[in-house]
Amino acid sequence: MGPGTAASLRRAGMVIAATALAAACALPAVASAKRVEIGALADEVRGSCPDSCQAVTRSTGYQAKVGPDRELYRAPADGRIVAWSIGLGKPGPKQTKFFEERYGGAAQAAIVVLDPGKKLARTVVAKAPLQPLAEYFGQSVQFPLTRTLRVRKGQYIGLTVPTWAPALQIGLPSDTSWRSSRAKTGCLDTTTQFALLGTRTLATFNCLYKTARLTYSATFISSPPKPKEK
Amino acid sequence: MRRPAAATGLVALTLSLCVAISATATAKVTEMGELAADVRAGCPDACQALARVTGYQAKVGPERSLYQAPADGRIVAWTITLGDPITRDTAAFQKRFGEVSQAAIVVLDAGEKLSRTVVAKAPLQALNDYFGQTIQFPLVDSLAIKKGQYIALTVPTWAPALQVGLGPDTSWRSSRDAKGCLDTAPQFALLGKRTSALFRCLYKGVRLTYSATFVSNPTPNPK
Numbered sequence: 001m002g003p004g005t006a007a008s009l010r011r012a013g014m015v016i017a018a019t020a021l022a023a024a025c026a027l028p029a030v031a032s033a034k035r036v037e038i039g040a041l042a043d044e045v046r047g048s049c050p051d052s053c054q055a056v057t058r059s060t061g062y063q064a065k066v067g068p069d070r071e072l073y074r075a076p077a078d079g080r081i082v083a084w085s086i087g088l089g090k091p092g093p094k095q096t097k098f099f100e101e102r103y104g105g106a107a108q109a110a111i112v113v114l115d116p117g118k119k120l121a122r123t124v125v126a127k128a129p130l131q132p133l134a135e136y137f138g139q140s141v142q143f144p145l146t147r148t149l150r151v152r153k154g155q156y157i158g159l160t161v162p163t164w165a166p167a168l169q170i171g172l173p174s175d176t177s178w179r180s181s182r183a184k185t186g187c188l189d190t191t192t193q194f195a196l197l198g199t200r201t202l203a204t205f206n207c208l209y210k211t212a213r214l215t216y217s218a219t220f221i222s223s224p225p226k227p228k229e230k
Numbered sequence: 231m232r233r234p235a236a237a238t239g240l241v242a243l244t245l246s247l248c249v250a251i252s253a254t255a256t257a258k259v260t261e262m263g264e265l266a267a268d269v270r271a272g273c274p275d276a277c278q279a280l281a282r283v284t285g286y287q288a289k290v291g292p293e294r295s296l297y298q299a300p301a302d303g304r305i306v307a308w309t310i311t312l313g314d315p316i317t318r319d320t321a322a323f324q325k326r327f328g329e330v331s332q333a334a335i336v337v338l339d340a341g342e343k344l345s346r347t348v349v350a351k352a353p354l355q356a357l358n359d360y361f362g363q364t365i366q367f368p369l370v371d372s373l374a375i376k377k378g379q380y381i382a383l384t385v386p387t388w389a390p391a392l393q394v395g396l397g398p399d400t401s402w403r404s405s406r407d408a409k410g411c412l413d414t415a416p417q418f419a420l421l422g423k424r425t426s427a428l429f430r431c432l433y434k435g436v437r438l439t440y441s442a443t444f445v446s447n448p449t450p451n452p453k
Contacts (some may be wrong), residue, residue: 035259035307035366035443036364046338080307080368080369080370080371081366082306082307082368082369082443082445083259083304083306083445095326135451136448136450136451137451138451139448141448142258142259142445142446142448143448144304144306144372144445144446144447145304145306145370145372146301146371146372146374147370147371148305148368148369148370148371148372149307166260207318219259219306221306221307221366221368221443222366222368223358223368224365224367
């Protein structure tokens with residue numbers, strides 16, 4: 001064995017000296033930072049199409065609860081979102097045509113980071129580029145981000161859909177629910193554009209939809225701990 | 231459930247009730263060169279450091295492709311297991327190779343024989359504050375990587391990231407000149423305009439204690 005530095009340092013006797021001083025010392029091998037799938041999708045989680053075909057449309061949403069768990073879509077620490085995944089249903093051609101004609105064209109979505117304000121106010125503080133989805137229908141697909149997104153502990157990961165996306169799992173128990181950026185008076189208004197896009201970055205997420213799950217997740221890596229001050 | 235009318239699909243619903251979902255999972259997160267719990271950099275015991283060089287792990291036991299991308303995709307983070315040199319060793323490394331221990335992950339494209347060219351690189355990361363830890367650094371800008379390209383570690387100063395005393399079937403390669411594989415004084419790290427080198431120097435019985443988090447690009451449905 002002859003790794004670079006080793007040779008010259010060994011010649012200088014330095015390695016030997018160090019070894020003697022620290023013999024029997026175990027390394028405090030702390031593993032800091034970790035990778036977590038925020039809202040990890042089990043294998044069976046997919047958008048419902050073609051059967052019972054429903055889609056998310058013209059809104060920004062986040063999963064508020066999955067069963068008893070309210071924190072699944074909140075960052076567990078400061079870090080970065082490095083990729084996101086979506087379990088897409090597979091609408092048939094007529095279903096696709098219907099959605100495209102009604103909601104402004106091809107299916108697309110983007111992951112966003114939402115900062116929680118008072119009550120249910122949420123502000124977009126980071127967003128990924130919009131991703132066309134049509135060529136991935138029927139897949140659980142993961143998109144690595146070219147520019148990763150900064151996220152702080154407690155912020156939400158949301159899904160912005162300016163057109164439509166077959167990314168709703170329905171028929172779940174009533175303790176599973178998602179919230180949308182739609183106006184409180186129009187929770188069932190799917191034609192008005194409520195997606196947080198462009199200069200529109202703030203909404204109150206009053207609309208709650210029970211028994212449904214948005215089929216997305218995000219790959220999170222926590223930031224390394226800040227160095228101790230010396 | 232208060233159904234968003236986008237629940238809309240009701241019209242289309244009846245049209246294709248019996249079509250099964252072909253639920254294929256595409257793209258996945260892989261740790262290239264994953265560091266097992268028993269991987270430890272040598273310091274403070276048998277303290278050695280990587281210095282002024284770019285290197286990649288050529289083999290870990292019988293495995294030759296641990297540090298080669300399994301598909302086209304992106305590197306989104308990297309991890310390094312750092313030894314914890316004692317003060318006197320740190321001072322010696324600093325005097326010889328530079329005050330700040332630092333490293334960066336790079337993507338190497340494989341050319342003929344052992345020629346390798348840097349095609350993407352992450353920013354240098356100061357390491358002193360993390361000695362004794364296994365630490366993961368998420369990248370602000372992920373790195374594009376193509377199938378078969380290597381993930382390597384560039385160390386312009388020094389880094390306690392060598393596990394020594396392993397079997398001879400574990401080895402790494404460096405960018406040093408073939409005539410000076412043990413010469414740690416010149417700068418051989420691929421930095422700045424210097425992006426290409428022949429990786430002829432092979433060091434057996436040693437592992438560079440780094441890994442990279444890889445996400446493959448998604449695969450569209452066939453048309």
